[in-house]
Amino acid sequence: MNEQTENNFDFELVSPERKLMSEKVWRVTIPGEEGDFGVLANHSSLVSSVRPGVIEILSAQGDAPTKIFIAGGFADVTAANCTILAEEAMMVDDLDQSEIEKEISDLEEKLNAATDNVEVNRYTTQLSIVKAKLTAVTGVLAA
């Protein structure tokens, strides 16, 4: 047990509106911009941007992971702690598949109706976030 706690590190998940999580964890898997990576204690210092996806948090070795969907952000990792700045975060269990699918079709409609570049860009970004959300629920890569 002692050894276990020594291998834990401080993990923080903050959104602009509040601090969502702050606890000692054993391992975190983060969907980095250039590929997923796992963080254990004594990880080398790293600043990475995070793409929309699911972070998995294991508070102890062998525990079931807590899955949280985040809509992109940044991760700041040092040897003793890991901070994730998320733009939007929610528990994967709280996501509703049918609602997300509706959101996707709404956005696709808007995207088709959009005329200028600015709008197209905006909807494309939103769409990629919502699609990542769907992937988080179904576990299958959306087309």
Next chain:
Amino acid sequence: MPSLKDYRDRIASVKSTKKITSAMKMVAASKLKKAQSQAEASQPYARAMGEMLARVAEGAIVTSSSPKLLIGTGSDQTHLLVVVTSDRGLCGGFNGNLIRLARLEIMRLEGEGKTVKLITVGRKARDLLKRAHKDKILHSFTGIGGGSRVNFSEANEITQMVLEQFEAGNIDVVSMIYNNFKSVLTQEPLTQQIIPFKLPENAQVEVSDEKEENLLSPYAFEPEENEILGLLLPRNLGVQMFRALLDSAAGEQAARMTAMDNATRNAGEKIDGLTLVYNRARQAAITKELIEIISGAEAV
């Protein structure tokens, strides 16, 4: 001469005004508490963002290919001012002071031969600036924080518009004019430049101790520094905008609370004064009637 009934009516009317102002004060006090706790809750993100930016900016070598948000467009011809006020009035000099500062700023910039554009946040800014500066207003946001709390997405919407204008090359320098929440009693209107970005001095001080420890293990950046800086800076802009909105929201409630407290006190004094006059008039009427009775009895 007003009759006794007139006095009674006036006292009743001032009394009901007092009831309203004291209720408004109470509402403002509870909203202020909420706004303050929200501002507090947004602190960790802003702090983490500041630290991260300082780290990245330290590693990045500023070149002409650095993000424009950091180095600017190389010109300072066109200024955009984002003026943040409240939607509602009855909060003392809160909006008036801010608009005065905004007007001075516009005059100063125009005196230097710059072009000024405006984005107004809050109904008051729009109403008060549109007469003299209608042609400069690009967009007016109203109803921000309408649902008793400011959402980050609302701040993001404003930021997005600013960024779109900046990237289109329509503007060179962006500043926010907002009420800084210093304490419940003082809100200070101030101008803060947000583009090009200036690293907050204190953020650099905060990470300096850590830097020494980490000399051997410099940060790895993924993707590389300039690219991540390009992603961080717009995000940071959103955070600053959010903070300004939160400050402004808390300041508005604090200003309203103070204003309504004063109004309640004034109404109380007014009631005391009117009651005195009313009692004097009543006494005078009684005395007059008595004199009439007595002099009537003497005449008999």
